[in-house]
Amino acid sequence: MKNQIALNNVSHYFETPHGRISLFDDLSLNISGQSSLAITGPSGVGKSSLLSLAAGLEPPRDGEISFTCEGQQISIVELRQKSGFIFQQFHLLEELDALGNIALPLRLKGNRKANEIARNWLDKIGLSDRANHKPNQLSGGEQQRVAIARAFVTDPVFIFADEPTGNLDAQTSTGVSDLMFDFAKQTGSALVIVTHSEELAQRAEKCFALSDTGLEQIK
Template identity: 55%
Template sequence: MSSYIELKNVSQSFQVNESKVTLFKELNLSICQGQSYAITGPSGAGKSSLLMLMSGLESPTSGQGAYVKGEQRKSLDFLRPDIGFIFQQFHLLPELTAVNNVALPLKLRGDKHAEDKARLWLNKVGLTHRVNHKPSELSGGEQQRVAIARALVFEPGFIFADEPTGNLDQQSATEIADILFSCCRENNAGLVVVTHSEELANRAQHIFSLSGGKIKAQVNDVLKAVSC
């Protein structure tokens, strides 16, 4: 069953004192499950805000978003159970071990096998030997691996990652990118990455540049004509 996220004529603005700041205006974009996307552009262009809109975690100032799953067309509010989100700052709970951080989303859903599944995913991201370590005992790259395992543990249809390699050294960044793209391919998840890294962006099937309130596909967006 094909699923995709559709944004139609979405705009995002906010007030600063008495001035209105518009991040972007009347954007149209579709994100298909099973395909990978990179969103690039200068700082302050609104990339992270667009990511939040796509994932249904924020609402646009104007325009509409839809989650299309098979024959059903719903608002993006219905997307939330089907997404995993990876933050640049990891957002792991400091008092929990790696396995309990990863298991938490499943436990909140009442999954009795949460810890077993968490261990399986920690193994997939190469952290079998770190399952009982807390975030403070892990390197930045290891913490990001835990965050990826946590986002993927319930096998969501879409993964959103905001600068997932931004705080990492080059070797760790490459390893994290390898894990992220391979795990999403294995689970047929749609992947949307916001990044300043040209190297990371070039690994995506589709690359979009957000600048001056407009979004455009780059020349090397080889699958831009492929529908969901």
């Protein structure tokens, strides 16, 4: 597989003063490049933790995770460099305007055309006229569109989205979802979504349900 994240017999748990809290045991999942995959399920079963493991943001307690890009094994650090992230809370920097937030990942990579590329993405998300607006001057839907552009601006191999429509109304959610899936198709990025929304989950090519009994493919 050219681009892939493979979770093999992964278990994850937390130690607390009152004992161990186990989220899931011996879970296996393959995430292929240039495809979309959704993980749904009730609160508390470990959906966000599973996404964090797949994205290389934290190691599993047990089991193995391997990352492949262009047919070669890569490290967790390399995976993060090739990934984009979208969160429920947007996580935009309040001191930067919309243009600055989108350009930031490019600037951190030393790209001298960061502003030019960011302006192009502002046009793609229909916010060219909001380039100089700070996050607190934008609606929730506009902030999430900026966050989506920021995630895609570096042409990532993988996009990880944790409840990307969780703070949005139904109409705004549809528009944000359209952008994510359209950009993933255009750029060839793999899109991995954790969501409570059955409607959003069903838009993905593959859909898995996480529960106390494990992970089940439902689409």
